[in-house]
Amino acid sequence: MRLERGELAGGRVARAGTGPFDALLVSRLDVDLLVLDIPPIPDRDLEGLVRYKLRSRYPGNPGQTSFDYRVAHRGKIRRAIVFVARTSTVEAYRAAAGRRPLVAPCQLVAGRVPRRGPFTAWIGDGRWAEVLEFRDGVLVSSRVVHRGNGDWRTAAGSSAPALVVAPGKDLEGLACGDGTTSLPLESIRLRRAGLKGLFPGPGPGPTVSPGVRTALLVASVLVLGVLVLFRFARREEARVDRLQGMARSMEQEALASHALRQETDSLLLERDRLDAGVPPDRYRLLAELSAVLGNTARVWAIELRDDRFQFEAAGSDPLALMEAMKARDGFDGLQLSPVVPDTASGTERFSISGIFHDR
Amino acid sequence: MIARRTRVLLLLLGATAALTATGVAAGEALGRLAEARAEAVRLEARIGQLREEAARAAAAVVERDAIRVEVEARAARRYAAGTMNPYAFATLAKARLSSLGVTVLRYQVVEGGTHPGVDVTATGSVRSFVAFLRGISEDGRLWIVPSLEIELHPVDGSADVRLRIGYATDDGAGR
Numbered sequence: 356m357r358l359e360r361g362e363l364a365g366g367r368v369a370r371a372g373t374g375p376f377d378a379l380l381v382s383r384l385d386v387d388l389l390v391l392d393i394p395p396i397p398d399r400d401l402e403g404l405v406r407y408k409l410r411s412r413y414p415g416n417p418g419q420t421s422f423d424y425r426v427a428h429r430g431k432i433r434r435a436i437v438f439v440a441r442t443s444t445v446e447a448y449r450a451a452a453g454r455r456p457l458v459a460p461c462q463l464v465a466g467r468v469p470r471r472g473p474f475t476a477w478i479g480d481g482r483w484a485e486v487l488e489f490r491d492g493v494l495v496s497s498r499v500v501h502r503g504n505g506d507w508r509t510a511a512g513s514s515a516p517a518l519v520v521a522p523g524k525d526l527e528g529l530a531c532g533d534g535t536t537s538l539p540l541e542s543i544r545l546r547r548a549g550l551k552g553l554f555p556g557p558g559p560g561p562t563v564s565p566g567v568r569t570a571l572l573v574a575s576v577l578v579l580g581v582l583v584l585f586r587f588a589r590r591e592e593a594r595v596d597r598l599q600g601m602a603r604s605m606e607q608e609a610l611a612s613h614a615l616r617q618e619t620d621s622l623l624l625e626r627d628r629l630d631a632g633v634p635p636d637r638y639r640l641l642a643e644l645s646a647v648l649g650n651t652a653r654v655w656a657i658e659l660r661d662d663r664f665q666f667e668a669a670g671s672d673p674l675a676l677m678e679a680m681k682a683r684d685g686f687d688g689l690q691l692s693p694v695v696p697d698t699a700s701g702t703e704r705f706s707i708s709g710i711f712h713d714r
Numbered sequence: 715m716i717a718r719r720t721r722v723l724l725l726l727l728g729a730t731a732a733l734t735a736t737g738v739a740a741g742e743a744l745g746r747l748a749e750a751r752a753e754a755v756r757l758e759a760r761i762g763q764l765r766e767e768a769a770r771a772a773a774a775v776v777e778r779d780a781i782r783v784e785v786e787a788r789a790a791r792r793y794a795a796g797t798m799n800p801y802a803f804a805t806l807a808k809a810r811l812s813s814l815g816v817t818v819l820r821y822q823v824v825e826g827g828t829h830p831g832v833d834v835t836a837t838g839s840v841r842s843f844v845a846f847l848r849g850i851s852e853d854g855r856l857w858i859v860p861s862l863e864i865e866l867h868p869v870d871g872s873a874d875v876r877l878r879i880g881y882a883t884d885d886g887a888g889r
Contacts, residue, residue: 577736584743591750598757605764612771619778629788638851659862
């Protein structure tokens with residue numbers, strides 16, 4: 356992220372450069388920094404505590420003052436790093452920065468502070484310098500010196516810092532001695548991830564209360580549910596249309612089948628009409644009798660009338676003959692007359708009557 | 715500024731209206747869905763029945779064609795109406811019997827009825843009579859034998875026969 360320096364001038368924030376930038380560095384002449392020790396209280400109560408303490412530590416009108424804070428802690432040490440400014444100043448910086456985050460000078464060195472021991476850093480601009488004192492990684496104090504008062508070191512009144520951050524041209528004239536790391540302000544690139552700008556804006560649009568959000572969510576779910584139901588209904592109706600089409604075409608085929616059945620029934624009636632009064636085939640009847648009688652009996656009279664027959668014969672075993680005739684297709688209603696054995700010939704005289712079907 | 719109570723009442727009214735509208739819409743959708751499903755079930759059952767009928771139709775065609783062939787064959791054996799009369803038929807019957815060596819002892823023409831023809835008393839060999847019956851069974855035109863009495867003489871293989879022979883016309887009138 357490219358850093359641009361800003362400073363309040365004539366009610367508006369002027370930028371040090373003209374090119375594009377990703378974050379706006381606030382001037383310590385415009386934004387004050389207070390380091391407050393805070394007790395172990397819930398985070399939700401922290402803002403109220405800071406606001407309370409500011410009343411005694413900051414001289415400005417609370418109604419015209421805006422503040423933001425960061426909590427730093429190490430071990431049992433817990434401190435609130437509070438950034439305070441007039442509300443009009445904050446609004447000017449917001450207007451200059453747009454949606455870009457506002458960055459405090461102390462945030463530039465946050466990643467370079469050792470976790471043990473004292474650490475002093477100077478962050479300077481053209482007209483001011485901030486002296487930051489850290490101990491064990493936590494900010495202890497911050498004060499601003501005006502470079503208009505003279506040389507930095509004299510104004511700072513402290514030993515040589517471990518780190519100096521300033522515009523490159525200012526670093527050239529600054530001799531801090533060995534052990535001091537100089538870092539041009541222009542070379543600092545902040546990482547967007549994890550950076551939380553000061554005095555964040557109200558957001559892209561009006562906030563929606565949780566109740567309204569819940570209501571909108573419920574309404575969306577209900578509407579979606581109804582739409583899904585209508586979708587299911589339309590899909591089922593489309594399926595019904597397809598089935599109706601299929602049934603219609605099959606109904607027409609069924610009508611053809613019905614006509615086929617009627618034609619078949621008519622043909623059966625015609626066949627019955629043709630067969631009405633036609634007796635069984637006489638030759639076939641005689642052939643069947645001949646086949647079943649064989650050489651077991653000798654027939655001497657046959658009478659056929661319509662579908663009935665009767666024959667008189669003499670044979671060795673009329674009972675077996677009856678069984679044989681009953682087993683054959685075509686013979687029904689068979690009756691054996693009283694059998695009269697003929698002792699002279701050794702045969703038995705009998706007659707058999709019945710019905711013959713040749714179809 | 716709207717008073718809080720009024721705002722709450724308006725919110726409740728709006729929520730009630732929204733819920734009511736949603737309920738009505740959901741009810742209609744569910745109703746349509748239920749109707750469509752019921753109709754789909756009915757149609758699927760009907761289509762199942764129609765499929766079974768269609769499967770039977772193929773067999774029905776075969777059956778119809780077979781019966782038609784039977785009927786045509788039987789009708790073809792009948793004399794066309796007006797082409798035969800009992801006297802001509804009696805002449806044919808006598809000639810056929812005589813051709814087989816059967817001696818006609820007596821005959822009488824029978825008019826009227828569905829199968830007019832001739833009553834014949836004859837004598838001849840059993841073989842001749844069997845040949846006569848086989849002939850009228852297998853030959854083209856339908857000759858009907860409503861009655862037949864055979865008295866067999868095993869000694870010489872002859873038989874005395876009394877039979878009625880008739881014919882059928884395609885109009886069933888026997889003329």
